[in-house]
Amino acid sequence: MTAFRYRAVNAEGAAAQGLIEADTVRAARLALRDRGLWVSELGAVNSSSTSRTRGDRLSTQRLSLITRQLATLLDAGLPLEQALSVLIEQSEGDREKRIAASLRSEILAGASLSQALSRQQQAFPELYRTIVAAGEESGKAAAVMQRLADYLEARAALAAKVGLAFIYPIVVMAVSILVVIGLLTWVVPQMVTVFQSAKQELPFLTRAMLWASAVVRDWGLALLVLLVLAGVGAWRALKVESIKRAFHAWRLQLILFGRFERASNTARLASTLAILVGSGVPLLRALSAAAGVMANLPLRDAVNEAASQVREGVTLSRALSQSKLFPPVLIHLIASGEATGRLEYMLDKAAAQQSQELENRVATFTGLLGPFMVLAMGIVVLLIVLAILLPVFEMNQLVR
Known part of the structure; x- marks a missing residue:
């Protein structure tokens, strides 16, 4: 399935936007119509369009939260594609939903997680991508993601302490x-x-x-x-x-x-x-x-x-x-x-x-x-x- 970003209006004329997963554009339109939404704009979420937008940069706090969620899901035994689907459902911001949907699309297309991250360089820095690639090579992706989440949380906590002081x-x-x-x-x-x-x-x-x-x-x-x-x-x-x-x-x-x-x-x-x-x-x-x-x-x-x-x-x-x-x-x-x-x-x-x-x-x-x-x-x-x-x-x- 592919993630699509849409803009639509409902029966009362109120604007709506978000993400939906479907096999094709036609299936996405039909699913939105079943929800009572009339689509004005519909496009597939892909890594190239997402990485070009400066707005898809993630703060250290948001990046550490996403990493912790993903590490917990992988440690629970969920496949990477399913874990990303859960992330899409749990994410509150549209930015995080777009990034998770883009990563999921790359994974479904056959790319590894590190390859998918490399197409999201605005959101995931080089250090992050290097550590994930090392985890994939060693076969310990879940454990490495846990350590990466610990690292990001400790870094964010230190920055917050210094700032508050x-x-x-x-x-x-x-x-x-x-x-x-x-x-x-x-x-x-x-x-x-x-x-x-x-x-x-x-x-x-x-x-x-x-x-x-x-x-x-x-x-x-x-x-x-x-x-x-x-x-x-x-x-x-x-x-x-x-x-x-x-x-x-x-x-x-x-x-x-x-x-x-x-x-x-x-x-x-x-x-x-x-x-x-x-x-x-x-x-x-x-x-x-x-x-x-x-x-x-x-x-x-x-x-x-x-x-x-x-x-x-x-x-x-x-x-x-x-x-x-x-x-x-x-x-x-x-x-x-x-x-x-x-x-x-x-x-x-x-x-x-x-x-x-x-x-x-x-x-x-x-x-x-x-x-x-x-x-x-x-x-x-x-x-x-x-x-x-x-x-x-x-x-x-x-x-x-």
Whole structure:
């Protein structure tokens, strides 16, 4: 059977759309007519049309959910074609239904799951396809899919923890900026005008605050436009490979954020290598796939260089240590795994250690950043209050 995407109207004239399975286009039209739908558009779902649409990209959360469902169905003994049919029925979004229907059509046409996934490159990244192909080659597709689901869920959970940890500092910063702008544009001019009418010389702090208030009121919009243009220009500049590479190298040198960058990429590398090696993927192929998930370009280059050295017979731990970009704990754990023949286990340990270190560093940083932002806002508000009160103190002294 083939999956068809349709658009139709019912007897009341309401629009309807979705997917239906049938042997032929005629059978699909008859089935829709039996449902009381009059078809305006009907077409077979195929991988080429699906992969061309950018809208069929899947988030890590949705991809992990689909993988977990498929792994559970395969582990229960369902054939792949039937498991995909269940996925089509269970999927809530039209995007997931289209992708599952397209995969099922490819399977029914005689393709393997990895071949079907290769025609859905927008939805399934290279790492995903490589692991599935390894599972098919080893005959352990269900077990490999379970590990792949675990990997995707752990990756999504780590990203969610890091993202949530930064919400509070960002909210505090945004509120602080809005409060300071409000004070400078409305409160300060209203209060200080009273003292200017007394024709007395204002203190330096008051004059500085008035100048800052005038800049915000008169040039605030222009400064905002310039800031947006600068951000767009920086974003476009980072599209250039050489500039992006230099920027990534500079980020690694930062005292605090460099450690975040190194820990996150190292955790991603170790977990990716662990699941690939555990799935039976050769080490050189695993290194090539793992390099593709590295977000930092110098670290990615270091992994590619390590792969070249491994191809020449150098051990993985020694090859990675040559760049001096990776944490020593990763090198030592890999060396231990190579010496004991438990490379997969030690890579899992390294991934867990680096993920935990990243979580601890983010928690510490955000825990300190919130109070620091409150303290900085308090200092700014104190300066504004002093700028308003200093003329009052001087007037009191003159009166005395």
